[in-house]
Amino acid sequence: MNGAIEPMVGRYVHVDIGGEDHRIYFEESGAGIPLVCLHTAGSDARQWRHLLSDAELTRHFRIIAFDMPWHGKSNPPESWDGEEYRLTTARYTETILAFCRALKLEKPVVMGCSIGGRIVLNLAIEQPREFRALIGLEAADFQAPWYDTSWLNRPDVHGGEVCAALVSGLIAPQSPKGPRAETLWCYKQGGPGIFKGDLYFYRVDGDLRGRIEGIDTTACPLYLLTGEYDFSCTPEDTVRTAAAIKGAHVTTMAQLGHFPMSENPAQFRTYIAPILNQIRLDQIRKHSKSDSKSDKQGVTS
Incomplete structure (x- = not known):
């Protein structure tokens, strides 16, 4: 690997959010169907680096992973005065x-994990026709909180170490040592109070109970995948959620926890590659039918 240069390219884009400019950092690799990846609470887009460097997947997908504002290399907006950060739906x-x-x-595909998986469900509720497909990792309409967020932003506690300690048990025991440590390192580097603010969405504002039943998977396919060792969003939570959504695809991933794309990338690939291939084949079939219809209309004319 000495001297090897990975294929992803990082850059910034200026995005208008709520009428205010945000300078957002993102990395991308590949060409084809756009696939936007959303990181977990309190972390950043480095979680997706293995997917971004996958030569086979990036032959057909333009994989894009961005740092949410306040996360990673995306700073808060210039107007931020230090008030408490709280992410809302x-x-x-x-x-x-x-x-x-x-x-x-x-019409990108959007794949999110944890809070990213929860917001994928809201995208399916509110904006399904904006997307080609939606993939929720460790996603459910609601999970009862099992943690005390008051520990996540205190002057007498190292916030990063507490955040990493909190999520460390969510990683499957089979996950390799290197990826495990890398997953937790991202948490140790998070901004003060950001993990806590993300969990406001996860435990309070993002409760989707009573809303998911209206999701139309004919407008946008929905895939839900959860690791068998995740006790934050358990497989039972995801299965319960999928049961309320007609046409949703649900999978429990063996030997994986709450951070499948970063804690054990090789094992995660065995689950996500077939789904991405299915999305690609569906796109080919759709274009083929459209071309066939156009040819018939031409003959009729």
Whole structure:
């Protein structure tokens, strides 16, 4: 690997969110169907680096992973005065839509994990026709909180270490040592109070109970995948959620926890590659039917 240069390219895009300019950092790799990846609470888009460097998948997909404002290399907006950060459903949804439109992405696939998986469900509720497909990792309409968020932003506690300690048990025991440590390192580097603010969405504002039943999977396919070792969003939570959504695809991933794309990328690939291939084949069939219909109309004319 000495001297090897990975294929992803990082850059910034200016995105209007709520009438204010945000300088958002993103990395991308590949060409083809746009696939936007959303990181977990309190972390950043480095979680997706293995997918971004996958030579086979990037032959057919333009994979894009961005840092949410306040996360990673995306700073808070210039107007921020230090007030408590709290992520809301409306703000999260607007950020994703604004990012996709800023990059002029045509019907992208969106895949999110944890809070990203929860917001994918809201995208399916509110904006299904904006997307080619939606993939929720560790996603459910609601989970009862099992943690005390008051520990996540205190002057007498190292916030990063507490955040990493909190989520460490969510990683499957089979996950390799290196990826495990890398997953937790991202948490140790998070901004003060950001994990806590993301969890406001996860535990309070993002409760989707009573709303998911209206999701139309004929307008946009929905895939839900959860690791068998996840006790934050359990497989039972995801199965319960999928049962309320006609046409939703649900999978429990063996030997994986709450961070499948970063804690054990090789194992995660065995689950996500077939789904992405299915999305690609569906796109080919759709174009083929459209071309066939156009040819018949031409003959009739």
